[in-house]
Amino acid sequence: MSRLCTPSATLLLILLFSLFAVGQPAIFASVEASTTSWSYAYGGVDYDNGYSVATCSAGGFITAGYTQSFSQSYIDLWVVRITEAGQVLWHQSYGGQEWDEDTWSPWTQGATGWFSIIQCQAGGFAITGQTPYEPGLWDYGGPRNDLWLVRLDETGTMLWNQTYGGIGEDWGNGVIECSDGGFLAAGMTRSFDFHEGELLLIRYDQNGQEMWHRYYGGPHKDSAYSLVECQEGGFAVVGYTKQSTQAEPADCWLLRVDQDGAMLWNRTYGGLGDDQGFSIVECEEGGFAIAGYTEIGDDRQMWILRTDASGTPLWENTFGGPDVDQGHAIIKYSAGGFVLAGFSLSNGPGTADVFVVGVSESGELQWSRIYGGPQDDFAFSLVESSNAELVIAGSTKSYGAGDADLWVIRVPPNSPQPTMYNVLGQLLASAAILATIIVLVIAFALVYRKKKYAASL
Numbered sequence: 001m002s003r004l005c006t007p008s009a010t011l012l013l014i015l016l017f018s019l020f021a022v023g024q025p026a027i028f029a030s031v032e033a034s035t036t037s038w039s040y041a042y043g044g045v046d047y048d049n050g051y052s053v054a055t056c057s058a059g060g061f062i063t064a065g066y067t068q069s070f071s072q073s074y075i076d077l078w079v080v081r082i083t084e085a086g087q088v089l090w091h092q093s094y095g096g097q098e099w100d101e102d103t104w105s106p107w108t109q110g111a112t113g114w115f116s117i118i119q120c121q122a123g124g125f126a127i128t129g130q131t132p133y134e135p136g137l138w139d140y141g142g143p144r145n146d147l148w149l150v151r152l153d154e155t156g157t158m159l160w161n162q163t164y165g166g167i168g169e170d171w172g173n174g175v176i177e178c179s180d181g182g183f184l185a186a187g188m189t190r191s192f193d194f195h196e197g198e199l200l201l202i203r204y205d206q207n208g209q210e211m212w213h214r215y216y217g218g219p220h221k222d223s224a225y226s227l228v229e230c231q232e233g234g235f236a237v238v239g240y241t242k243q244s245t246q247a248e249p250a251d252c253w254l255l256r257v258d259q260d261g262a263m264l265w266n267r268t269y270g271g272l273g274d275d276q277g278f279s280i281v282e283c284e285e286g287g288f289a290i291a292g293y294t295e296i297g298d299d300r301q302m303w304i305l306r307t308d309a310s311g312t313p314l315w316e317n318t319f320g321g322p323d324v325d326q327g328h329a330i331i332k333y334s335a336g337g338f339v340l341a342g343f344s345l346s347n348g349p350g351t352a353d354v355f356v357v358g359v360s361e362s363g364e365l366q367w368s369r370i371y372g373g374p375q376d377d378f379a380f381s382l383v384e385s386s387n388a389e390l391v392i393a394g395s396t397k398s399y400g401a402g403d404a405d406l407w408v409i410r411v412p413p414n415s416p417q418p419t420m421y422n423v424l425g426q427l428l429a430s431a432a433i434l435a436t437i438i439v440l441v442i443a444f445a446l447v448y449r450k451k452k453y454a455a456s457l
Contacts, residue, residue, distance in 0.1 A: 043405030044069025050406035051114035053393035128172035166191025186224035291330035321346025373398025
């Protein structure tokens with residue numbers, strides 16, 4: 001019995017306990033991996049966010065957003081690769097400059113843009129967004145935000161990156177890989193005498209060399225958020241335009257351009273209030289479906305608009321309540337109809353909550369779901385998994401370890417919210433516990449040795 005009370009035995013017991021404590025997040029993850037539905041927050045003690053999610057050809061998912069917890073300076077581009085069960089394979093931040101703290105609120109997404117990530121045909125990933133901002137520094141681009149295109153391999157190693165911009169602010173909001181293996185990035189520029197902002201398209205080859213760039217718009221603010229390569233060739237781009245004055249509400253703007261960026265036609269949609277399109281898909285039967293919001297009185301409603309191949313509206317519908325509701329992503333669902341994701345201030349337990357809606361081929365509401373907790377929770381992107389479930393990416397302040405965390409939910413359509421976990425936050429907390437235990441063990445051992453030495457004198 002006395003041998004069990006020796007310092008070495010005590011040390012062994014404490015170390016075993018610490019290893020068990022640190023192992024708990026992995027145990028939780030493995031249990032959750034046995035189910036197809038899960039909900040994870042990823043992040044540390046500071047601000048972390050997710051703006052885009054894509055499926056990976058090797059299985060699992062890839063997300064892109066911002067991180068403050070794991071940044072090299074203040075806020076960096078953050079890419080997190082996860083398995084089908086939501087477990088982290090790797091995560092990596094990219095950057096190196098300071099970021100203006102006032103520019104990354106979810107409420108200013110029209111002014112700052114967000115990162116968009118895609119899987120590439122040759123393997124790896126491409127991301128567009130904007131470079132970090134700090135006047136006078138030129139590590140990435142100019143003295144203000146520049147459009148930023150980043151190419152990564154499968155492990156997150158940067159293969160190359162390109163920036164575009166001038167003395168003003170330039171943002172990338174969307175990117176696609178073209179059928180020839182190159183890329184087309186879309187966003188907005190305030191450089192080159194475009195003080196309010198022009199819609200910007202930049203075409204790159206597969207090695208990141210610029211092939212052409214074009215500006216679209218009038219004397220006031222215009223921007224692109226999402227784009228697709230069309231079945232008949234060329235591209236369709238959606239965003240917004242202000243055609244009268246800067247103070248006037250915006251209209252949703254759909255542009256159709258050819259392979260060289262020459263405009264074939266453009267259409268605006270909206271009423272007396274503010275109307276914006278954030279995401280577009282091309283339908284197999286022709287035409288496009290757009291998700292965004294439309295302003296009705298003092299409130300915003302999540303909005304879906306369906307057009308034919310020439311941009312003529314076929315139908316539209318709105319979803320939400322008496323407050324602000326926005327749609328930020330849309331997919332064509334394999335079982336028919338569409339799924340939209342965004343956020344709602346009209347419904348749910350928090351200030352803002354993730355809002356997911358399923359609609360039929362003709363726009364009728366099929367189902368809707370709210371996901372969230374007592375604080376702000378947003379959805380900015382979604383994809384369909386291999387087993388027809390929905391994978392939704394955004395940010396959460398209701399769960400997780402810090403000011404905000406990247407939030408990824410995997411659920412069947414119209415499904416309740418699954419159990420919530422924070423992966424990287426749990427690992428950080430476990431590491432802190434382990435460090436504390438090690439310090440206590442060392443202190444205990446030193447005190448014991450000192451007492452034993454004093455007793456021997």
